[in-house]
Amino acid sequence: MDREEKIKAALATHPCYNEDAHHEFARMHLPIAPKCNIQCNYCNRRYDCVNESRPGVTSKVLTPEQAVEKIGMVLEKIPYLKVLGIAGPGDPLANEETFETLRLIKEKYPDLTACLSTNGLALPERAEELYDLGVRFMTVTVNSVDADVGSKVYSTVLFGGKKLKNREAAEQLIANQLEGIRKCVELGMVVKINIVMIPGINDSHIPDIVKKVKGLGVYIVNILPLIPVAGTKFENLRAPTPEERKALMDLCANDVKMMRHCKQCRADAIGLLADDRSSEFILGDECGSVCGSGTKGPNVTFDEKPDAEETLVAVATTDGTKVDSGFGNARIFRIYASDGKTVRFIKDVIPPEGVPVAGEGHSKRIRDIVDMLGDCKAVAVSEIGHMPEKMLLSKGIAVVVTDSDSDIAAMEAASAALE
Numbered sequence: 001m002d003r004e005e006k007i008k009a010a011l012a013t014h015p016c017y018n019e020d021a022h023h024e025f026a027r028m029h030l031p032i033a034p035k036c037n038i039q040c041n042y043c044n045r046r047y048d049c050v051n052e053s054r055p056g057v058t059s060k061v062l063t064p065e066q067a068v069e070k071i072g073m074v075l076e077k078i079p080y081l082k083v084l085g086i087a088g089p090g091d092p093l094a095n096e097e098t099f100e101t102l103r104l105i106k107e108k109y110p111d112l113t114a115c116l117s118t119n120g121l122a123l124p125e126r127a128e129e130l131y132d133l134g135v136r137f138m139t140v141t142v143n144s145v146d147a148d149v150g151s152k153v154y155s156t157v158l159f160g161g162k163k164l165k166n167r168e169a170a171e172q173l174i175a176n177q178l179e180g181i182r183k184c185v186e187l188g189m190v191v192k193i194n195i196v197m198i199p200g201i202n203d204s205h206i207p208d209i210v211k212k213v214k215g216l217g218v219y220i221v222n223i224l225p226l227i228p229v230a231g232t233k234f235e236n237l238r239a240p241t242p243e244e245r246k247a248l249m250d251l252c253a254n255d256v257k258m259m260r261h262c263k264q265c266r267a268d269a270i271g272l273l274a275d276d277r278s279s280e281f282i283l284g285d286e287c288g289s290v291c292g293s294g295t296k297g298p299n300v301t302f303d304e305k306p307d308a309e310e311t312l313v314a315v316a317t318t319d320g321t322k323v324d325s326g327f328g329n330a331r332i333f334r335i336y337a338s339d340g341k342t343v344r345f346i347k348d349v350i351p352p353e354g355v356p357v358a359g360e361g362h363s364k365r366i367r368d369i370v371d372m373l374g375d376c377k378a379v380a381v382s383e384i385g386h387m388p389e390k391m392l393l394s395k396g397i398a399v400v401v402t403d404s405d406s407d408i409a410a411m412e413a414a415s416a417a418l419e
Contacts, residue, residue, distance in 0.1 A: 010113045010136060013082040015272070017137060017192060017220060019261050027083040028074055030067040031060070031268040032097045036090035037121050038173060039155040040143075041233035042196060042226055060268075061089065064101040068108060073281050074270055083113045087139075088267035093122035102133040113137065117194070121159060121173055123180025131187045138184045139222075140177055141194040145212045147171045149205050153198065155233065178216065185217040192259065193218050197240045197248065198226045210252040222259035223249050227332075228320040230347045238321050239331075310337040312346070313413035314373050315406045316381040320348070323402050323409045326383040327392075328366055333373065334406055338414035343407055349373070366391060373397065377417035380409035 011018055013025045036043075062070065075081055084105055092098040098116070105114055115137035116130065123140065130138070144150035150170030157169035164172055184191050193213045197203050210221055225240050240248075249258045271277035315323055316330035325331065335346040351369050366388045373379060378398035389399050398416040402409050 010082075011190060014113060014115070014137060015083065016085075016115075016139075016222075016259070016262070017190060019259070021082075024080065025082040026078050026080050026271050027085055027269070028071065028078075028081055028271075029085045029087050029267055029269045030062065030070075030101060031089055032062050032064055032067050032101050033086060033088055033092040033095035034061045034090045035094045036119075037094040037158045038091070038119050038169075039157075040119075040196075041153055041155055042198065042229065043232060064097050064104055067101050068104045070281060071105070071109060071112075077280065078271060078277070081112070083115060083137075084109065085115045085117065087117035091119050091121070092116050093118050093126055099129065099133065102130070102135065106134045110134070115139070117141070118180075119173070120177035120180045121157065122176070124176055124183055127180055127183040127187060127189075131184075131189065136189055137192070138189045139192040139194055140181055140184075141196070142174075142177050142181075142209055142213065143196050143198070143202055144170065144205060145174055145178070145209050146205060147174060149202050150174055152201050153196075178212070181213065181216045181218065191216075191218045193221045194224055195221065196224050196226055197245055198234065199238055199240050199244070201234075201237070203240065203244070203248065206248060207252055207255075210255050214256045218256060220257045220259050221252060222262050223252065224262065227350070228348070230345060235345075236320075239318065241318070310339050311378070311414050311417050312337055312374070312376045313343075313410050313417060314349070314376045314379040315409045315413065316379065317406055320406065322405050323380050323382050325381065326385075327369070327379070327381045327388045328385065330369075330381070333369075333379070334410070335373075335376065336407070336410035336414075338410060340414060340418055343410040343414065363387070370395065370397075378413035380404070380413040 013021050015021045015025050015027050071084065086092045086098055086101065102114060105112065113136065114134045116135050117139040120140040120142065143153045147167045147170040150173065151167045154169050154173060155165070157164040157173050159172050181191055195206055195209055197206060206223065213221065223245060225245055226234065226237060228235050228237055228239060249260065252258060266278070268278050270281055313336050315334040315336065316325040316327060317332050317334055318324050320332055320334060330351065333349040335349060336343045337346055349372055351372065370388065370391045376397060378400060379392060380400045380402055382403055383401060384399060392399055398413070400409065400413045400416050402412055404412060
């Protein structure tokens, strides 16, 4: 089988590059790369546990040896595992452990597809090495091809022993990304571009990005919605609505194939895209004390503890600004602490996506979400069914149905909790 035939065969079983494959073939992300060489204004690489699902999150960073050991564990239970990906929690190319892991994979699991996700800063100098180590699928996150736009997305870039800022940082990153993509395509890799859609920052610029990368020969583009994350410069920005994102994807699909089945996976995700099973594969104390086990979801461990007189409450939301979600379909639960007079934001909790909407799978999702809310004493939602409301009330968690702004809803929930 020649090189093109091998890539074609691998593409048929790659769940991220081939939508038809994601129902049948599993991927495994190896969290072996903690360091990063840039700082994006939307990114917080704090390690967490399985109660949160977004890029850059992992329960624990593994050594290359631990990662390879875990691959064997996963293959025993998931024989349809086809893809091994390295996507963080930092940037893989800023960590030498990435290259050691790839060497071990090539030696022990040559039949599995190795892929990598990077910001592209170090890609020009390491593309050939990655190809030699067996990487045939490359994802590069490109949020701008214009330095003025990029200077709003990135805080700092570490390159050549210097810390670059503002426009200089964006210029260097963009130049390296485009050159790295060109090299990967020239080598024969299949390249996917991730773009984070940030309303008011780069959303109107995204069609230009797509046209630019199309000219470089990329295979597919994935337009991801911004997740407003606590502790970042963009924590108070809104996420794009599903309608806004779809309209942009439909527009850009005239130029390049769009990925429409992405689940914004964690850096330690395992299994089918719609069925993450990472909690089944734990090495020793990998999750520490914050993990749950069995069918019961883990309780939230908050970064900042509420004061003694404060109460924790949760708000169901899509974009972090308004209560616009029912309990079972909320994309984000914003956690607040309140003393009955004021509220302050603590963190976001993001339920897993792509789960059943009916049957036992749905019931398990509801139970997991209830458990994910930890020590919250009330939750504000736009609507709620009898089953989840009964579960919440049985745990002493009050329910408020409202369509208020998030901070106002948090006060309403706090008042209900204190009644």
